[in-house]
Amino acid sequence: MSAQVLLVSPSFYSLFSLFSSLLAISQLLLLLPSAAHCAETLFEGGTVLSFDDVTESVKVLFNTSILVSGNQIVSIFPQSQNITLPPGTEIIPSQGKIISPGFIDTHRHLWQSAFRTLGSNTSLAEYFDRYSEFTQAQTVFTPDDVYYGQLIGIYESLNAGVTSILDHAHHTWSNATALAGLNASITSGARVWWCYAFHNLTNGYTREDQLADFEYISQYGPWRNSSTTTLGLAYDPLSLDPPSLVQTVVDVANTTIERTVANMNLVVNSPEIANSYGILNTSIPVVFSHGSYLTVQDAELLRSTNQYLSITPESEMHYGHGHASSQLIQDQAALGVDTHFTYSTDIVTQARIWLQSVRLIFYDQVRANWQIPRNNPMSVNQAFLLATRAGGLALRRPDIGVLVEGAKADLVVFDGAAPNLIGWVDPVAAVMLHSNVGNVQHVMVDGVFKKRDFNLTLGADYSEVQQQFLQSARRIQGIWEATPLPDLEGDYPFSSGVLYGQAVTADVIRGNGTGY
Ligand SMILES: *[C@@H]1O[C@H](CO)[C@@H](O)[C@H](O)[C@H]1NC(C)=O
Ligand SMILES: *[C@@H]1O[C@H](CO)[C@@H](O)[C@H](O)[C@H]1NC(C)=O
Ligand SMILES: *[C@@H]1O[C@H](CO)[C@@H](O)[C@H](O)[C@H]1NC(C)=O
Ligand SMILES: *[C@@H]1O[C@H](CO)[C@@H](O)[C@H](O)[C@H]1NC(C)=O
Ligand SMILES: *[C@@H]1O[C@H](CO)[C@@H](O)[C@H](O)[C@H]1NC(C)=O
Ligand SMILES: *[C@@H]1O[C@H](CO)[C@@H](O)[C@H](O)[C@H]1NC(C)=O
Ligand SMILES: *[C@@H]1O[C@H](CO)[C@@H](O)[C@H](O)[C@H]1NC(C)=O
Ligand SMILES: *[C@@H]1O[C@H](CO)[C@@H](O)[C@H](O)[C@H]1NC(C)=O
Ligand SMILES: *[C@@H]1O[C@H](CO)[C@@H](O)[C@H](O)[C@H]1NC(C)=O
Ligand SMILES: *[C@@H]1O[C@H](CO)[C@@H](O)[C@H](O)[C@H]1NC(C)=O
Ligand SMILES: *[C@@H]1O[C@H](CO)[C@@H](O)[C@H](O)[C@H]1NC(C)=O
Ligand SMILES: [Zn+2]
Secondary structure, three states: OOEEOOOOOOOOOHHHHHHHHHHHHHHHHHOOOOOOOOOOOEEEEEEEEEEEOOOOOOEEEEEEEEEEEOEEEEEEEEEOOOOOOOOEEEEOOOOOEEEEOOOEEEEEOHHHHHHHOOOOOOOOOHHHOOOHHHOOHHOOOHHHHHHHHHHHHHHHHOOEEEEEEEEEEOOOOHHHHHHHHHHHHHHOEEHHHHEEOOOOOOOOOOOOHHHHHHOOOOOOHHHHHHHOOHHHEOOHHHHHHHHHHHHHHHHHHHHHHOOOEEEOOOOOOHHHHHOOOOOOOOOOEEEEOOOOOOOHHHHHHHHOOEEEEEHHHHHHOOOOOOOOOOHHHHHHEEOOOOOOOOOOOOOOOOOOOHHHHHHHHHHHHHHHOOOOOOOOOOHHHHHHHHHHHHHHHHOOOOOOOOOOOOOOOOOEEEEOOOOOOOOOOOOHHHHHHOOHHHHHEEEOOOOEEEEOOEEEEOOOOOHHHHHHHHHHHHHHHHHHHHOOOOOOOOOOOOOOOOOOOOOOOOOOOOOOOOOO
């Protein structure tokens, strides 16, 4: 739920183009002695889901090895090729494995882990009253609560092979809770775009306070030292705030931070409004979450300004805000999770839900015409690209979401011999339609193992984090369980003339049943 703006490291483009030209001679580099500080890892002889820049499509490379040096993929070559490895290269046998780029989540609120399973049948209106940033969370959540919730949320992602996350960080209720979520992001070693949310709170932490804190963090925050966490900003009330207040945020985006990504909310915000403030057609990457009310003009603006929509399929179904036309703008879209406490979180599952939804929508159009579809409207390769490269493009990071020479070493190794995968012929279909999180054997982010042989490798303190999180979660859950559900009657307060309505409730018991 929300909107965000986020920032990508300013020096990236120059570094990437420099590296691309260096990589043209990567075979030569292989023969050079490695720099002493760089760790080399060879994933030997796997099936690599690479990318062909010319045809812009998935390129499957069988019996292929990947050499990682530092945080980069420096070489991808046939296993049979006789090459000289840098001394000390660690070999990870990958025969029978499927090696995918790390998956990219372009919309998330990582702090909410403590609510896990509390919202199994919640609706969007109830969510705002009960679980959002605008609730008692502002006063109940301590910095430690935010820290452990955020960390567990990231661990869940890493475990599933989600290596990059755009975090719409609306736990910015004080300087301290903001810093705690940022710290957890950095500590995790996942690639996190931590996007500070600007919002009107009821706890006395004003917009001025938030701007001051953001500017302080942007200059002195610990993210500046991190190779994986990037700062951004998140801004939902774009169309609700008075223009002068919007302008302060636009100015901050434009001046304090060099590159930002905005992720606008479903009901009120739109690319058209963002464009009217001049923030769409710039070098700042802007990601809009949920295309529930996207217009054709919005879609055209996304294309002409090369900005992206984050489709969060399960969220949009769970809460009901929907994705009426998102299937028509998939060329400017990536995938996201949103509120991971309410449903499944891995991006492969999101891609699978989305793939089958799109198939049904396009099939329905043919059947509504009393015809029989002869073809399948969407391929697994397209869903795979949405889950990987499209996320990188949304963040204007062509070096993530692809396994190519020069890309960041963010990768996922699937155990292709698991009972649900063995016998695969098409590795993309295996991952997209048959895999599960339990098949994720290794996960590397920025050249560092985050999961190895099915175990998270987060340092010896994981059990400590588990305990701290559980303690925090149990306290919070007790408070929420004791809080009555909101009374959603009469007028919906955020749009004049709109009433609350009753959805039909499903009943799987014969007769009158029980309803729930
Ligand atoms: C990969 O190598 C295996 C064993 O070395 C071989 O059986 C298989 O045919 C190779 N696959 C391809 C596509 O070259
Ligand atoms: C690979 O190259 C090394 C030296 O570069 C050579 O000693 C070795 O015989 C070669 N192996 C094969 C299988 O060609
Ligand atoms: C959700 O389901 C629980 C029972 O599992 C029920 O107590 C609660 O009232 C339901 N909430 C809503 C909003 O329907
Ligand atoms: C976050 O990290 C900074 C700098 O390392 C430290 O001063 C601060 O106490 C940390 N805050 C939290 C809540 O962990
Ligand atoms: C929050 O941080 C800002 C920027 O450093 C500072 O001006 C302000 O005093 C801080 N607020 C509190 C309550 O510490
Ligand atoms: C940056 O990293 C260095 C070395 O790891 C550390 O000594 C320093 O305290 C860090 N600075 C900040 C602001 O986190
Ligand atoms: C937020 O608060 C400001 C005053 O600080 C007010 O001008 C603005 O209308 C409020 N925005 C929303 C969306 O309520
Ligand atoms: C950003 O700043 C530049 C330089 O000050 C200015 O030319 C440009 O209009 C600003 N863009 C926005 C969207 O405010
Ligand atoms: C975006 O800016 C370019 C020039 O920088 C201009 O050609 C194009 O028309 C602009 N597009 C929109 C939608 O404003
Ligand atoms: C993975 O964790 C389990 C349980 O903690 C442990 O028994 C096993 O040895 C670990 N495996 C590896 C490869 O570290
Ligand atoms: C279902 O409910 C209606 C009215 O609430 C009642 O008249 C009817 O007897 C019920 N039927 C069954 C099968 O319980
Ligand atoms: Zn959201």
